Amino acid sequence: MTLPATSLAIGVPGSGGWRQQFARPTGVLGEIAGHLMAMRNKQRSWWVLPLLEIHDQDRVLEVGFGSGMDIRRVSEMAVDGHVAGVDHSEVMLKQARRRNQAGIQAGRVDLQLASASRLPYADGSFDKAFSINVAHFWEDALTPVQEMHRVLREGGRIAIAVQPRTQGTNERTAREMGKMLLENLKQAGFQQVRLESKKMKPVSVVCALGVK
Ligand SMILES: C[S@@+](CC[C@H](N)C(=O)[O-])C[C@H]1O[C@@H](n2cnc3c(N)ncnc32)[C@H](O)[C@@H]1O
Numbered sequence: 579m580t581l582p583a584t585s586l587a588i589g590v591p592g593s594g595g596w597r598q599q600f601a602r603p604t605g606v607l608g609e610i611a612g613h614l615m616a617m618r619n620k621q622r623s624w625w626v627l628p629l630l631e632i633h634d635q636d637r638v639l640e641v642g643f644g645s646g647m648d649i650r651r652v653s654e655m656a657v658d659g660h661v662a663g664v665d666h667s668e669v670m671l672k673q674a675r676r677r678n679q680a681g682i683q684a685g686r687v688d689l690q691l692a693s694a695s696r697l698p699y700a701d702g703s704f705d706k707a708f709s710i711n712v713a714h715f716w717e718d719a720l721t722p723v724q725e726m727h728r729v730l731r732e733g734g735r736i737a738i739a740v741q742p743r744t745q746g747t748n749e750r751t752a753r754e755m756g757k758m759l760l761e762n763l764k765q766a767g768f769q770q771v772r773l774e775s776k777k778m779k780p781v782s783v784v785c786a787l788g789v790k
Contacts, residue, residue: 586700602668619644639661639726640708641697646674648680653686702732714755737787771787
């Protein structure tokens, strides 16, 4: 599968279908999709999150938090820090808030309904920013990366990981996505850009890393 230059989007249907429920979960099916994410994505998350080198006092942003499991994991890593997240699905916002009730009540976690293309934060607000299995839904994959660059402080780190899972995707799709993620990080102004990958089933995960 060959992908267009700046878009990583791989065949998101306009409406309906399970894939749409992972791109923007809605209703009861969306609720179920969230629980599936919580159950199935643990191994991938535990490979990606250490790549960010999260410290106790870090302010961390997740773009596309889905079930909210990674928000919870990160809030247990940045124990004296702050964790923020955005997702454009109301169903996921409610589910993720339920999973992070303690952190929210303690004022250490803040989750909002927002688009990756328009992050509701001031410039330089975060030390780390990440996104896992969201970038392949972005028709315009550069704007969200530019937004993540804007809200990171100088020296802040980014990680954007994708594990293509749609029917027909394979190792080559993963490699091509990795290349485009790297290109977008460079275009957005990140330095020390590099790609990591990890063999997983059904297809490898690729993760582009960079420093502002
Ligand atoms: C496949 S799920 C992955 C969730 C989680 N990161 C994980 O790995 O389990 C993708 C999530 O990203 C959200 N999302 C997709 N595109 C988005 C966008 N442009 N802005 C905000 N959220 C988005 C979806 O609503 C969904 O919750």
